[in-house]
Amino acid sequence: MTDLETELREAMRATTASARPPGDLMEQLRRRRRRHRTRRVTISAAAAAVMVAAVPASLILLGGGGRPAAGAGSATPSAPASATQARQGSQSEQPPPPRGWSRHRDGAGDYIDTPAAWHSSSRAALVEPDVRWVIGTGPVRSGGGCAPTAALRQMPADGALFQVIEYGSTTSPYDFRPRRGRLGLGPVGGPMECWGVKTHLIMFQDGGRYFQVQTVFGAKAPSWLHAEVTRSLNTLHIAPLPAGEQTAALCQVGQWTYCPQAAWVNQVLRQAHVINLGNQVTRAIFGGTGQRSFALWTTPRDGGPPGSRCHSVSGTKVCRAGNRLVWSVHGLLLWLQPALSPYSTPPIRPGLPTSRALRRLVKAARAVRTR
Amino acid sequence: MGPGRPAAADAGDTGDAFEEFVRGRSTHLFQLALLLAGQNQADAEDLLQVALERAWRRGAMRYREGSPEPYVRRILVNASIDRWRWLRRRGEEPLQDAGPGPPVADPAGAVARRDLLMRSLAVLPPRQRAVLVLRYWEDHSEAEVAAMMGCSVGTVKSQASRGLARLRQLAGDPAAEPAGRAEGGGSRD
Numbered sequence: 001m002t003d004l005e006t007e008l009r010e011a012m013r014a015t016t017a018s019a020r021p022p023g024d025l026m027e028q029l030r031r032r033r034r035r036h037r038t039r040r041v042t043i044s045a046a047a048a049a050v051m052v053a054a055v056p057a058s059l060i061l062l063g064g065g066g067r068p069a070a071g072a073g074s075a076t077p078s079a080p081a082s083a084t085q086a087r088q089g090s091q092s093e094q095p096p097p098p099r100g101w102s103r104h105r106d107g108a109g110d111y112i113d114t115p116a117a118w119h120s121s122s123r124a125a126l127v128e129p130d131v132r133w134v135i136g137t138g139p140v141r142s143g144g145g146c147a148p149t150a151a152l153r154q155m156p157a158d159g160a161l162f163q164v165i166e167y168g169s170t171t172s173p174y175d176f177r178p179r180r181g182r183l184g185l186g187p188v189g190g191p192m193e194c195w196g197v198k199t200h201l202i203m204f205q206d207g208g209r210y211f212q213v214q215t216v217f218g219a220k221a222p223s224w225l226h227a228e229v230t231r232s233l234n235t236l237h238i239a240p241l242p243a244g245e246q247t248a249a250l251c252q253v254g255q256w257t258y259c260p261q262a263a264w265v266n267q268v269l270r271q272a273h274v275i276n277l278g279n280q281v282t283r284a285i286f287g288g289t290g291q292r293s294f295a296l297w298t299t300p301r302d303g304g305p306p307g308s309r310c311h312s313v314s315g316t317k318v319c320r321a322g323n324r325l326v327w328s329v330h331g332l333l334l335w336l337q338p339a340l341s342p343y344s345t346p347p348i349r350p351g352l353p354t355s356r357a358l359r360r361l362v363k364a365a366r367a368v369r370t371r
Numbered sequence: 372m373g374p375g376r377p378a379a380a381d382a383g384d385t386g387d388a389f390e391e392f393v394r395g396r397s398t399h400l401f402q403l404a405l406l407l408a409g410q411n412q413a414d415a416e417d418l419l420q421v422a423l424e425r426a427w428r429r430g431a432m433r434y435r436e437g438s439p440e441p442y443v444r445r446i447l448v449n450a451s452i453d454r455w456r457w458l459r460r461r462g463e464e465p466l467q468d469a470g471p472g473p474p475v476a477d478p479a480g481a482v483a484r485r486d487l488l489m490r491s492l493a494v495l496p497p498r499q500r501a502v503l504v505l506r507y508w509e510d511h512s513e514a515e516v517a518a519m520m521g522c523s524v525g526t527v528k529s530q531a532s533r534g535l536a537r538l539r540q541l542a543g544d545p546a547a548e549p550a551g552r553a554e555g556g557g558s559r560d
Contacts, residue, residue, distance in 0.1 A: 004539055005507060008492070011485040012508040015410060016402035022416060025397055025423075026390055032424045146483045167482060194483070 010278075017282060018250075094237065101235075104133060109239030112164065114232045121151070130168060132211075135232070136161040137225070146194035147214075155218055160229050162200075162215035164236065172279055173247060174262040176205040183233050185215050185226065207240025208247055255282035261298040261332060264370045268334075269296070272364035274357060277341035286341035287361075292351030295339035298332045305333055313355075313362045325352060327362065330370045336361075389427050389439075396440055397423075400447065406504040407451035409493030422446040445519055448505070452497045484542075491541035499534035502527055 022028065097103045097113040104120045105111045114120065114135055121140040122133050134140050134148040137159040143150030148163055155161045170176070186202030192214065200215040215229055243249060251259035257279050269276050269287050277286035277293055284295035305328045307321030318327040325336040338350035353361060401419050408414035426443045492500060498520070505516045506527075513531075517524045 002535075004535060004542075007485075008488060008503065008535075008538065009507040011488045012406055012492075012504065014485060015489050016405055016508070019398075019402050019405050019415075021397045021401035021419060025419070026393055028420060029393070029424050029427065032420055033427065170482075 097235070104135070106132060109237075111235075111237050112232065113235035115228065118232075121148075130166045132164045132166050134161070134163045147192070147196070149196070152195065152197070152216065155216065157218040157220040158222065158225075159218045160215065160221055160225050162213060162229060162233070165212050165214075167210040167212070170210050172266075172276075173205065173210065173258050174266045174285070176203045176210045177263070178247075179204045179206040179238075183213070183230070183236070185230055185233070186213070205247065206238040208245055209238060209241060211238070250282075256297055257282045257285070261370065264330075264368060265296050265298065265334070267368045268361065268364045271368055272357070272360040274353070274361060280339065280341075284337075284339070286339065287336075287353070288341065288348060289353050289357040291347050291349060292353060293339065293341050293348050294350065294352055295335075295337050297335050299335065301328050301331050301333050304328060314359050314366075316362045316366065318358070318362065323352075325358070327365075329365045332370065334365055392439060393423060396438075396443075400440075400443060403444065403504065403509065404447055404451070406492070406508055407447060407497070407501055409500070410489055411493075418447060418450055421450050425450075441519070448501050448520060451501060488538065488542045491538050494541070495534050495537055499530050499537070502530040503534045503538075506531055 094111075100116055101113045102116045103111050103113050106122065110132065112133055112135070118135055118137055119140040120133055120135045121142055122131060131148075134151055136151055136155060138156045139151075139154060140148070140161070141150040141154055142148075144152070148161065151161055183202060183204065185200040188198050188200050190198035192199050192201070195214065195216070197216060201212065203210070203212045205211070213233060217225065217229075240246070247258045256262055262279075262285060265285050266276060269285070274287040274289050277288045279285045280295055284297040287294055287296055305317065305319045305321075305326045307319035307324070307326055310317045310319040312318070313327075316327050316329065318325055320326075323338060326333050328334075336352060338352055340348070340350045352358070397419070400422070401415060404415040404418040404422070405412065408418055422443050425446050426439055492503065495503070501520065502516055505511045505519060506513070511519070513524050513527045517527045520527070
């Protein structure tokens with residue numbers, strides 16, 4: 001299989017992973033069926049009328065027979081108003097912006113406050129992820145690909161620029177930590193692929209939605225500006241998704257990568273210096289060391305680890321179950337199985353980690369606490 | 372009553388079985404419809420309803436032992452192609468340009484790349500798109516795709532090959548991308 005075929009397969013899987021049909025699909029089908037029957041009855045009646053009484057069928061149809069049955073709706077109803085209203089929330093409950101600051105709303109119930117002199121834009125070429133706001137201390141010119149490059153070029157040396165983007169869907173929800181407490185600017189890294197420069201980066205989830213904020217400061221930006229940007233960032237108000245669409249609900253229906261355990265596995269990989277090679281739809285995370293790749297996932301512990309041929313690895317009993325390794329940690333069973341990530345290319349092959357890497361994983365799993 | 376026909380009392384059972392089928396398989400079928408419809412949510416909902424309602428009306432549960440899924444899938448594919456004939460009259464939407472990315476991967480770049488690929492898939496002719504979706508998303512063999520689409524294996528091969536070539540042209544060659552750009556594989560911080 002070529003790179004493009006692999007990439008296409010993964011893109012299709014990622015795109016559809018969270019797609020769900022309308023909740024009332026069966027009801028819509030019933031309506032559609034009723035409407036079809038009504039049409040058939042109408043057409044039959046009209047045809048009979050034409051034949052028997054030579055009355056133009058159009059007259060019968062004009063009499064109302066051609067309309068759908070009462071209650072029949074469009075096949076593709078627009079988003080329920082209640083959902084939008086719920087997301088928008090009551091504006092009267094929202095605190096006003098600080099004095100001298102202005103509020104930037106997006107019409108969907110989200111907003112962010114900034115000092116009134118700052119500038120904001122939400123126009124970008126990106127369709128997904130969705131750029132919610134590009135905010136700068138100076139004028140924010142539109143333009144750029146996956147970063148506000150035009151605004152970045154114009155940023156004054158003593159200024160700051162930050163961008164808030166939202167991922168409509170993500171294949172690695174475990175990368176986004178739940179928003180708790182105050183948001184910081186995050187560590188500086190890069191140069192980033194899209195921005196071409198180093199940026200601060202934070203990724204978090206709030207209300208079942210996934211956000212990324214990148215911030216850049218000019219070389220002569222005063223230190224108080226950092227505090228001001230952080231303050232602005234913490235006014236970010238996100239309208240939550242309905243409870244049924246939030247991470248906890250997705251975890252409950254068996255989409256493991258949405259569970260806190262997946263975030264824990266991700267941290268364990270990081271601590272053990274094992275490369276995260278993406279995930280297997282929502283079932284497992286891939287790890288890679290050397291030329292081997294494997295899948296990792298957890299299940300609740302029910303008794304001791306299954307399998308035979310157990311041996312101690314750094315003081316933890318690790319057992320073999322077929323071609324898998326499993327051990328018990330923090331009330332969970334952590335499983336490893338040889339598996340090839342779709343992102344892997346030769347000479348990477350499916351295989352269990354080496355003894356050395358396994359020791360690192362066992363130690364990291366013990367050290368990183370589950371949430 | 373002929374021997375092949377079910378008793379009238381079976382109608383309720385059939386309805387229940389169909390409802391159960393819809394409950395169990397609608398997510399997968401909706402995802403298939405979404406890909407066939409070029410990620411247009413409204414079109415995908417329409418397509419799915421057309422396919423399911425047609426299958427229901429024609430009693431797919433009654434005269435087909437086992438799952439009606441292959442039948443529904445076939446209607447879905449055909450309806451998506453028919454639908455495109457209608458949509459074609461409204462014109463095609465141009466793709467936005469996306470240049471190659473600079474050195475370090477960040478998740479926005481990876482997602483943007485995936486988005487470009489999916490938008491490229493959406494502008495392929497529906498037969499090519501259907502072949503690629505059935506082949507690479509549903510993991511069917513060329514022979515199975517041919518049976519499903521009512522064409523020869525050779526046609527499936529040529530449609531897949533043309534589809535991939537066009538994708539390569541629209542979205543670029545992933546081999547030319549920097550290594551480790553996949554989600555989870557690149558530096559983020």
